[in-house]
Amino acid sequence: QKEVEQNSGPLSVPEGAIASLNCTYSDRGSQSFFWYRQYSGKSPELIMSIYSNGDKEDGRFTAQLNKASQYVSLLIRDSQPSDSATYLCAVGSSASKIIFGSGTRLSIRP
Amino acid sequence: GAGVSQSPRYKVTKRGQDVALRCDPISGHVSLYWYRQALGQGPEFLTYFNYEAQQDKSGLPNDRFSAERPEGSISTLTIQRTEQRDSAMYRCASSPSRSLSVTSRGYGYTFGSGTRLTVV
Numbered sequence: 306q307k308e309v310e311q312n313s314g315p316l317s318v319p320e321g322a323i324a325s326l327n328c329t330y331s332d333r334g335s336q337s338f339f340w341y342r343q344y345s346g347k348s349p350e351l352i353m354s355i356y357s358n359g360d361k362e363d364g365r366f367t368a369q370l371n372k373a374s375q376y377v378s379l380l381i382r383d384s385q386p387s388d389s390a391t392y393l394c395a396v397g398s399s400a401s402k403i404i405f406g407s408g409t410r411l412s413i414r415p
Numbered sequence: 416g417a418g419v420s421q422s423p424r425y426k427v428t429k430r431g432q433d434v435a436l437r438c439d440p441i442s443g444h445v446s447l448y449w450y451r452q453a454l455g456q457g458p459e460f461l462t463y464f465n466y467e468a469q470q471d472k473s474g475l476p477n478d479r480f481s482a483e484r485p486e487g488s489i490s491t492l493t494i495q496r497t498e499q500r501d502s503a504m505y506r507c508a509s510s511p512s513r514s515l516s517v518t519s520r521g522y523g524y525t526f527g528s529g530t531r532l533t534v535v
Contacts, residue, residue, distance in 0.1 A: 408455075
C-alpha cells in the first residue's frame with residue numbers, strides 16, 4: 306500500500322464547475338497535509354495546507370481533512386482553464402518528512 | 416537569493432560517471448530536502464537536513480547516493496557510478512521550519528526548479 310494515494314486521472318471538469326480531488330494516507334501519526342499544484346514542466350507550488358479536521362477555505366480553494374478516515378480532499382470552485390494542472394497531495398509524516406502522492410491530472414474544458 | 420536555486424539545470428552524463436547536484440536554499444531556511452521525480456509521478460523523498468545535520472536518509476536508493484550540507488546552507492547530492500535508472504528530475508526544497516509538528520504550524524516546502532539528470 307502506498308503511503309499517499311491519489312487517483313491519477315485525468316479528471317475532466319467543465320469551466321465554472323467544482324473540481325473535487327481526493328487523497329488517502331496510511332500513516333495515522335500524520336499531522337500536516339498539503340496540496341501542491343504542478344504545471345507541466347514546472348516545479349510543484351504550494352496552494353493549501355491544513356492541520357485540523359474540517360474545512361479550510363482560501364479563495365476558490367477549500368481543503369477538507371478527516372483524520373479518522375485518513376482522507377484529504379481539495380475542492381476548486383468556479384474552475385478556470387488556468388486550473389488545468391497536476392495536483393499533488395502531500396502528507397507530513399510523523400517522521401517529519403513530507404510524502405507525496407503520484408498526483409491527479411485535472412483538465413478544465415471550456 | 417529570492418528562491419531555491421539548483422544547478423545545473425540539465426546534466427547529461429555517461430553511465431559510470433559520478434555527478435554532483437547543487438542546491439542553494441532560501442536564505443535563512445533551516446530545513447533542506449532532496450526529492451527525485453520521475454515523469455508522471457509525484458516527488459519521491461530522498462533525504463533531508465536540519466541545518467547541517469542529516470536527519471533522515473531513508474529514501475536514498477542505495478549507497479551510490481549521498482548528500483551533505485556542511486555549513487547548513489548549500490547542499491550537494493552526489494551520485495556515484497551513475498546508472499541509466501538514475502535518470503530523473505532531482506528537486507530540492509527548503510523550509511523555514513525544522514518541524515512539521517502541529518505545534519510549530521509546519522510549513523510546506525518551496526521547491527527549486529530542479530536538475531534534469533540524463534544518464535546515457
